[in-house]
Amino acid sequence: MAxxxxxxxxxxxxxxxxxxxxxxxxxxxxxxxRARKQKRARVRLVIVVGGIALGASIAGGATxxxxxxxxxxxxxxxxxxPSPATAxxxxxxxxxxxxxxxxQAIDGATLTVAGQTIRLQGVQAPPASLLCRTNVMxxxxxxxxxxxxxxxxxGAPVAxxxxxxxxxxxxxxxxxxxxxxxxxxxxxxEAGWAIIQGAFESSPYRAEQARAQANGAGLWPGFVKPEQWxxxxxx
Numbered sequence: 001m002a003x004x005x006x007x008x009x010x011x012x013x014x015x016x017x018x019x020x021x022x023x024x025x026x027x028x029x030x031x032x033x034r035a036r037k038q039k040r041a042r043v044r045l046v047i048v049v050g051g052i053a054l055g056a057s058i059a060g061g062a063t064x065x066x067x068x069x070x071x072x073x074x075x076x077x078x079x080x081x082p083s084p085a086t087a088x089x090x091x092x093x094x095x096x097x098x099x100x101x102x103x104q105a106i107d108g109a110t111l112t113v114a115g116q117t118i119r120l121q122g123v124q125a126p127p128a129s130l131l132c133r134t135n136v137m138x139x140x141x142x143x144x145x146x147x148x149x150x151x152x153x154x155g156a157p158v159a160x161x162x163x164x165x166x167x168x169x170x171x172x173x174x175x176x177x178x179x180x181x182x183x184x185x186x187x188x189x190e191a192g193w194a195i196i197q198g199a200f201e202s203s204p205y206r207a208e209q210a211r212a213q214a215n216g217a218g219l220w221p222g223f224v225k226p227e228q229w230x231x232x233x234x235x
Contacts, residue, residue, distance in 0.1 A: 099160045099174070103153040108145025108193045109185070111153065111160070111176060118160050120185040121173045122203055125149075125194040126219070126229045134222035141219055142229075145193035148218075152187045154178050192218020195226070 101114035108125025111118045126132075130142030160174035176184045188194035189205045192212040196203040203209075213220050 099162065099172075100157050102156070103150075103158040103176070105146045105149040105153065107142060108149050108188060111149070111158070111184075113158060113160050113176070116172060118162075118172050118174050118176060120188070120194070121163055121175050122197055122205060123185045123189055123194040124197040124226055125188065126224070126226075130224075130229055132219065132222055132224060141193075145188070145219070148191055148193045149184065149188055152178060152182070152184050152191075154180075158184070190217075192216075192220050195219070 099114050099116060099118065103111045103113050103118075105111055106117070107128045109120045109123050110125075111120070125145045126142040128142045128146045130140075131138055132141035156179045158176050158178050160172075160176040162172045162174040178184060185194065186205055186208050189196065190208040190212055192215070196205055196209050200206060200209070212218060
């Protein structure tokens with residue numbers, strides 16, 4: 001009888017141990033499922049933050065509006081057309097003329113407009129292939145920056161005013177505005193998907209970058225220094 005009781009007790013202990021293991025496995029499964037769900041939610045949040053930043057920028061008010069870039073053509077007059085030499089002199093006196101046309105983003109600070117490569121003046125953004133990491137996730141920050149710039153351009157013609165003498169092998173440096181007259185560089189910096197290039201103190205985008213950094217927008221969580229962008233993007 002003692003043997004039967006010992007066997008029964010051992011069987012109960014084994015059953016209790018099996019039940020405990022089963023509960024632990026279930027708990028681990030649901031914890032892992034919750035972690036995956038939270039990670040997906042964070043990734044979705046990162047992807048849509050560009051659109052949220054766009055709405056916030058528009059609601060905040062424009063400080064770089066330039067209505068003349070898309071103004072109406074001047075009326076035709078009966079005055080004689082200037083000679084080629086005079087036209088060249090007028091063009092030189094007026095400075096660089098805006099490049100207008102549909103825009104397509106190459107990265108967060110570079111566009112193609114009217115077949116030309118345009119780099120936004122005064123800002124820089126990561127290569128489109130760059131991966132960024134935070135404490136909780138890894139995401140394609142370079143591609144998101146590119147897509148946000150595309151959304152700011154709005155799928156409509158933009159106007160880019162090249163800086164004097166800014167034509168370079170890597171493209172033309174210019175201030176570009178969308179059809180609403182918004183400075184695309186200012187919008188990218190405000191949203192956190194581009195940063196100031198050069199001295200912070202002399203940049204016209206100081207206020208936008210300060211707000212983006214304070215709000216942890218775009219690239220600022222887990223910020224990667226620009227000198228590391230190319231190195232990490234090539235991995």
